[in-house]
């Protein structure tokens with residue numbers, strides 16, 4: 519497995535593989551890899567001749583008071599995990615390599631207005647910009663994203679369509695701990711008491727799924743979920759919302775494919791979870 523830190527050496531390797539007619543899969547990550555990331559890399563390994571993993575804590579997707587400095591990093595462990603799954607290349611640039619006095623950014627409206635976009639107003643501009651840059655550098659045939667970040671996945675699919683990237687976007691299911699907590703690099707911020715409290719997100723997902731399956735309207739589904747979170751003293755709701763799965767706009771009735779998503783603070787740590795519901799017409 520090769521590790522590159524510059525755009526030029528990455529391009530050189532990609533050019534060689536393309537010359538040989540090999541297919542390339544890309545898994546963009548911010549590192550501190552866990553089984554959720556591993557599931558994306560494994561799927562990428564199954565479907566491509568060459569597997570590229572990017573490990574880059576992207577500064578442009580963090581707001582001024584967010585956790586950019588504290589975000590956990592362990593490149594030694596990350597590269598060992600990637601190697602064990604059979605990745606061929608890790609692209610691990612410094613911020614200066616990716617943003618050399620950059621003036622061009624990729625913005626996406628409408629889909630980024632609600633859910634995480636509301637409390638993190640510059641987040642998806644940063645995400646779209648870095649993903650577009652990675653797509654241009656790696657030129658993958660396939661790129662893998664987790665449904666854990668469901669709004670991000672919907673936004674990337676729309677960006678690829680609107681900007682005509684010739685790349686297939688593959689969504690992969692949420693990987694959870696045995697007790698239901700969605701795996702996240704940010705789970706390491708939780709102390710023992712907060713770790714237990716964090717289970718309320720999964721309990722709220724289950725309550726929401728039950729209410730939707732019973733035919734409830736959005737307001738009732740949301741109320742059922744809010745009650746679960748409100749019963750947990752360490753938890754504070756950032757948002758819980760039901761949106762159209764494609765446009766990310768709120769819906770009153772569950773009469774189409776929807777995404778139900780939430781962000782909840784457990785102490786100072788902001789965690790997200792979600793589930794999709796397909797009407798299946």
Ligand code: AMP
Pocket residue numbers: 546547548549553554555557558662663664665666667690691692693694700701702703
């Ligand atoms: P991150 O390193 O948090 O930016 O995540 C990199 C990719 O891994 C994104 O596409 C995430 O959606 C995905 N991912 C993170 N956690 C999980 C999880 N628990 N299950 C599935 N995919 C995940």
